[in-house]
Amino acid sequence: MQITIKDLQDLLSSVQRKKIQTLKLKKNKFELILNKPSKKVPQEVVSLKSSHIFKSIHSETINIPPKKTESINSKPSTNYATIVSPMVGTFYHSPAPGEKIFVQVGDIVKCNQTVCIIEAMKLMNEIEAEIEGIIIEILVKNGDIVDCGQALMKVET
Template identity: 60%
Template sequence: MDLRKLKTLVDLVSESNISELEITEAEGKVRIVKAGPTPLGTAQMQHYMVPMSPAPAGAVVEAAGAPAAAASAPVPSGKLIKSPMVGTFYRSSAPGAKPFVEVGDTVKQGQAVCIVEAMKILNEIESEIDGVVKQVLVENGQPVEYGQALFELE
């Protein structure tokens, strides 16, 4: 989805009485949910962008992932949860909050495992597979690339 269109939708929701907006297009699905009032009485917006299907492993993924892979530790051998976008990786929903998952936790398909912030939008990343978290491959607050492995599952 075009970034200008996405910003327009976010502005529309924040300036209106709409509490939730979901739009599905060929390239993906966007869901914008206006959070309820916080204890201070200010409103916050939560934004989620969920890809409709994983992108094929093409040249763009390899080119984007190559520098990161060359500089990182050995390649994990288990099942991987990969980033569906470029952004900043966060293990929890807020600073100081409990992480979504820890090493040793059982993860089910559709369960939220982290957040990737892209263009000031917090995107909740859900697992596409079941398994047990063997390793967290990215440090909290670190930038991630499209297709970069975030978690290794057994």
């Protein structure tokens, strides 16, 4: 993968427009870490696969605030990670209508386990968990439009 100055400029511009605080991009021996310090909001780390970043930079974005749909308990957990969308698209919790959903609140997920699908430009992209833990909250509903970097699920670690 060849990264040009134009790609980096587009990436920086995209990060500035989004609510992303930290972005880490690692491909083979290349590693890029972008930090956007904020006094008001605690830093949230967003890790995206490089193949998804450059596809989403040139996509149109629709900013729709995430909706809280399910929660395993009323007490907020302090030890959780967030699974984020690596692209703009439509969130689906199952491979097809009427089929078994990938994960529910309370399910244990393992690394590289598919947790949902994001449809972008008629392509179904499986989103995998990058951590192990228990799904404590699903932040979007089936069929919702999600933005690049938007939180999809909270996983208690």
